[in-house]
Amino acid sequence: MISLLEVSGVSKTFDGFRAINNLSIQINEPELRAIIGPNGAGKTTFMDIVTGKTRPDTGQVLWGERNESLTGLSEAEIANRGIGRKFQKPTVFENQTVRQNLAMALKNPRGPLAALFFKEPQTDADRINEIAGEIGLADQLPRPAGELSHGQKQWLEIGMLLAQDPRLLLVDEPAAGMTAEEREKTTDILKRAARTRAVVVVEHDMEFVRRLNCKVTVLHEGHVLAEGSLDHVTADPTVIDVYLGRSDA
Template sequence: MTEALSTAQLYLDGITVSFDGFKALNALSLVIEPGELRTIIGPNGAGKTTMMDVITGKTRPDSGTALFEGRHDLTRLDEPAIANLGIGRKFQKPTVFENLTVEENLELALKDDRRIRHTLFRRLDDEQAGRLERVLGEIGLMHRRHDLAGLLSHGQKQWLEIGMLLVHDPRLILLDEPVAGMTDAETAATADLITRLAQYHTIVVVEHDMAFVRSLGAKVTVLHEGSVLAEGSIDAVQNHPRVIEVYLGR
């Protein structure tokens, strides 16, 4: 995989993580190119969450290489330092401040001082205000900007949390099951949102919903027992004999 090192946005090679003797990741290797939209699938326990934990500094691997943009060693950095590089992660369950408005949630994400009392009374500069307006439009919540986040639907809360990443203009976005619990309409809207964002950001989506994965039209990586089992189009991986055996055929 060394040929891809100089151009890759994210480069993982031989990443191994063990918990009490169990290998959550087993010599995992993965290359994500700048501007790529990639979907990651696999059965429970395949290593998807642990992979994202390594990328974001939550988990240190036992061995292997994890580089961002060819020069930042993610295995030596903590979570805040990795976030400052431009890597943003959205977990499966939205973690918005429900007693604040949509706009206040985005303002809070924008500012370095994360203490609510101080942050909300500090004015945005012109660049920040413009960025907030753009994000409100991108996530489709302009008309809800003054509503409390607690009043949003589940899908809208997910979009708001994506917006809380977008205000930092991340270079790599990690989305963990972004459509879990959504209605069909919200799922379709989320697919549209992600494909639009992929024009400007590198995005990795971990997902179980195969119809949603197909709608994204992106390259698919299948994980199994902590390593890559197959890669390719959704049709290619769905017809891969080993994938059928260990995942899709279950």
């Protein structure tokens, strides 16, 4: 494994509220990491800073083998470096088929001429079929995305991100609104994806996090409160006090 992303001493304040407070996190490649914490812990702001949506007041965000600084780069520039983000609500092209959604997401030349003369090469078709198999939608390729279940739309959006071949995938609460069967399948999709890249999952569902079976980072008031296995962090008295609550309370 190599160090892929290093967030070092990052702070961010919004109107007097310190959302991120001297935060330092390191993500390796490949790696599956879960980030948990109470509301307001800084989880979303952390992802906003990594993807360029928000700029930190202080600190550094370093990327890749050359420790390139991401601070100051646009969202598009950061995405082109190989960072993909999936928001909680799936955003797919509902009037297009599953195949068309995946085809549009593939890393191909952009622009009017490319779109005008586009013809799907065999390599793209093979890649689409491969991704559809990975996300469990191989039998849904001709189906309009709008007809998919909530869970299937989540899988399609993950597939669209995988089609861009990111080195880091940030996934926000993928288990929200899913059935137990869909959550189990989503766990499998994310674990497979993390074999060849870094996958960071922000989640509240502790059972879902347990199934991920990965290193867990607990955020609180914008900084790392605890880190380690889920059993390790959930046994930490401070984590119990600020996040999990005491059963004897």
